[in-house]
Amino acid sequence: MLLRHTTDKIATRSALTVNPAKTCQPIGAMYASLGIHSCLPHSHGSQGCYAYHRSTLTRHYKEPVMAATSSFTEGSSVFGGQANLVQAIDNIFTVYEPDVIAVHTTCLSETIGDDIPQIIAKARDDGKIPSDKYVIHANTPSYVGSHVTGFANMTKAMVDYFAKPYGHKEKQINIIPGFVEPCDMQEIKRITKELEVRSIVFPDTSNVLNGPQTGRYEMFPHGGVSIEELIRSGSSMGTLALGHLASGLAARAMDTKCKVPCEILDLPIGLEETDIFINTLRKIAGVNVPDSLTTERGQLLDIITDMHQYFYHKKVGLVGDPDQLISLTKFLVSVDMWPIHIVTGTPGAKFEKRIREITKDIPHEVNVKAAGDMFLFHQWIKNAPVDLLIGNTYVKYIARDEDIPMVRFGFPILDRVGHSYFPTVGYRGGMRLLERILDALLARKDRDASEVEFELVM
């Protein structure tokens, strides 16, 4: 009972967060940066932040996560980090030779008030940035928002720095896949390709953070969106952004800057959201949906109809990020499950409103909170138990104490593999999610069934 001090008595808290259901902005920014080909993320702050961000990403992906830091000391904390950053830019381009350095700030440099564009300009004036290389930046103060905000900010920076206005003439569509796994980005590209729609996907961490073991280390793997593509994204017919919170910002910035219109959808997790994604692509690109995708859809539906009895009215507790949770909640409701406790650490009033709307027909009290934490989530569970937990690795403490089956989903997953290889978006992703949900529920049934009730066939 590691969480034995959690009681079922819920007290109102206005200031204290216990066991947060989020992490900090730079992590998202660092992850997004890695989705640009030949980009080295740079953390403008102290070494501690950067160590934490790299560790978390590394543990989640079990892949090299390279980044640089301004290595603030007491001196830079007082006088600002300009000297450190200029020096870092010089060192990085000299030693590691990336095409891009993507600078994000930290709590410390934000509090000091370092003006990053001014520092970058200084580095350029000082001749520290080779003419064919780029330094971009995003402000990622971690006392605002969460890792999702950081991802959104850095993705917007790609538009701000690279997208070139050119009328929206090219027959291609920008797709901003959201804060999803590398394999999810790959799956979104595969679906787009099956539809024969030309696209520019950014950021794109596929083949970067789910790379193969080859016996040779490459600091800048083959994946990632290229600078050339990012520049051309400004001349696309339109932008399809997936996930309002993670991708909306960049999509709107693209519209403002390059007059490329955008459509912002929910993440294509589950049958209905994938339907919407594919149907939107079909309509805006004027293409036909190939039978191969319709077949995948039918296969997902087949699992739903075949195994419906095991989903039906099962209560679920969810922890995660808003974009994921909105689509996942919809998916669970669509197979007649009851998500009744839903918490995200990321703030935002819209989240609660949308979840309420999605769960309005569930004849059970539904608890939802943005900017909530896992302590509260655990208390909800003590008051109204659930059959299944879905969330990141931190949820396993609750799963263990309360003896509830759990499916790992979201960020970070520190104790399993698979999430970077097997997508949860698209119809195939939906199949995988259901497979894992069923596995968790049925394994529990097998474990708990009496000798009389134990079933061979299910």
Place this chain on the structure above:
Amino acid sequence: MCHRSINYVAEMMEKKFGIPWIKVNFIGSEATAKSLRKIAQYYGEQELIDKVEAVIAEEMPDVEKALAEVRPRTEGKRAMLFVGGSRAHHYQELFKELGMTSVSAGYEFAHRDDYEGRHVLPHLKVDADSRNIEELEVSADPERYRPRKSPEAMESLTKQGVRFKDYEGMMPDMCEQTLVIDDISQYETEQLIDLWKPDIFCAGIKEKYTVQKFGIPLKQLHSYDYGGPYAGFKGAVNFYKEIDRMVNSKIWTYLKAPWQKDPELAATYAWE
């Protein structure tokens, strides 16, 4: 026990040992109550009769509560049942309680009396098939034969409405305009589904996924789809809930993809 063989066995037990038999059925809450009363009536002991009434009075409120909740959602829906061993007949009781119509039913290995009742037995013609089956002849056991009731008592019970060695078969319980089909084939199944679009189909595992590919839920009545039990009062409540789940789920509305519902295409990139 297998309903098909039980009549023969009961018949032989009566001949050999003198044990009379009546037909009972515990599928359906009404049927369960009726069967319990029949049994009590046979023994005629007041204590047992009172106990049976007490059990029924205790169990029925839960049944009625469940029905009140479920029935508004199941009323008027249509079921088909093709499953042997009397199930195709007796599960109609449960559907009736749910306000559903059993529009078609049949068995795979039935005998004529399963459909038409035991009164047809004397008129059956022996054909090539039945000739091949050995007739088991039993007679009163010289030592163990002991009629459980005197002829007068039997007579009096019969007058009170206890119907010994009787089974009316499935057909009298089915409505007008319904179809009874023996040993249904795949082709007939497809035609039936096309014709009547049932809300639920009851059969076994081999039929399950074929029927479901038509977008119609199939409830197994052999293994109960690893659910149940469905006999007795509590079983009836289980069944109501299960059928409610199956005939009212939104999952069957997802069959068509948006591009199949609305194949019209925008001429080209809509943003142009």
